[in-house]
Amino acid sequence: MRTRSSLRMLAVSFLGQMVNLALLFVSRRLFVQHFAQEYLGVNGLFSNILTVLSLAELGIGTAMVYGLYQPAAEGDKEAVRRLMNLYRVLYRIVGGAVLVLGAALLPVLPYFVRGGGVPRLRLIYCMYLFDTAAGYFLSYKQSVLAAHQEAWRTTSVTQAVRSVQILLQMAVTVWLEDFYLYLAIQMCSQLTANLILSVIVDRRYPFLREDRKEYPSQEVRHSLFRQVSALSLHRLGGVFVSHTDNLLISMFRGLAEAGVYSNYQMVLNSIRL
Numbered sequence: 001m002r003t004r005s006s007l008r009m010l011a012v013s014f015l016g017q018m019v020n021l022a023l024l025f026v027s028r029r030l031f032v033q034h035f036a037q038e039y040l041g042v043n044g045l046f047s048n049i050l051t052v053l054s055l056a057e058l059g060i061g062t063a064m065v066y067g068l069y070q071p072a073a074e075g076d077k078e079a080v081r082r083l084m085n086l087y088r089v090l091y092r093i094v095g096g097a098v099l100v101l102g103a104a105l106l107p108v109l110p111y112f113v114r115g116g117g118v119p120r121l122r123l124i125y126c127m128y129l130f131d132t133a134a135g136y137f138l139s140y141k142q143s144v145l146a147a148h149q150e151a152w153r154t155t156s157v158t159q160a161v162r163s164v165q166i167l168l169q170m171a172v173t174v175w176l177e178d179f180y181l182y183l184a185i186q187m188c189s190q191l192t193a194n195l196i197l198s199v200i201v202d203r204r205y206p207f208l209r210e211d212r213k214e215y216p217s218q219e220v221r222h223s224l225f226r227q228v229s230a231l232s233l234h235r236l237g238g239v240f241v242s243h244t245d246n247l248l249i250s251m252f253r254g255l256a257e258a259g260v261y262s263n264y265q266m267v268l269n270s271i272r273l
Contacts, residue, residue: 027169031173032263037255038255039118039259040263041254041262044261048245050132052239052243052244055236057091057235062231067220067224068080080208083220084144087140092137102129102133109125113250114253131183134194138197139197141198154197157193162193168185169186172185
């Protein structure tokens with residue numbers, strides 16, 4: 001069963017990545033042709049800022065999925081439900097924290113941008129912020145799929161929605177040249193994927209909705225929080241090493257240079273896949 005699930009996951013992930021990679025290269029080329037270079041820099045800059053803010057997650061997701069494996073393998077529905085109840089509460093706190101911290105940066109946002117050149121910068125930032133924070137309120141359910149060796153379902157949905165998103169964004173880029181609509185499609189796509197996966201989880205694991213006020217024992221919670229503490233240090237280092245480049249380039253060189261760097265970064269990330 002696990003071997004079959006792993007092979008299915010590998011096949012779905014590989015095919016989805018190849019299709020989306022091809023679409024992404026075409027989409028990026030069209031983006032460069034129809035939008036100013038600074039808009040690419042905006043994407044890289046805000047992605048870096050929100051990745052830093054996502055440190056509020058502190059590795060909770062990884063620790064919770066790890067904690068779910070044993071009860072899922074043993075068929076202990078009560079333990080799975082209690083862990084998911086805790087996970088839901090923690091991720092809502094994280095989503096709220098990201099939203100509040102992100103909103104607190106609005107007054108100082110211009111200090112992260114050298115030279116300007118992009119109108120309604122705060123509106124664009126708010127759209128990115130909403131997209132990031134909203135994901136925490138539904139994405140926690142996907143962990144139960146991973147624990148039951150069904151992560152291929154998550155990959156299938158996210159890759160399919162991602163393909164539709166890129167195609168729609170390409171159409172908007174060519175025919176309308178509306179960057180705000182371009183971002184709105186991105187926001188709706190992320191929300192759509194999370195909602196679809198939420199429905200799938202609710203249908204496959206209806207016991208998760210039976211009692212949402214029961215939580216794991218104090219001993220289990222302490223064990224999970226110790227794991228989170230250890231993972232948080234690793235996550236902290238990874239974020240500051242790998243996800244601050246565009247932020248620094250934008251502050252000291254400007255959005256245009258950050259946009260150029262984003263193109264090369266996309267190529268390098270694609271090769272790593």
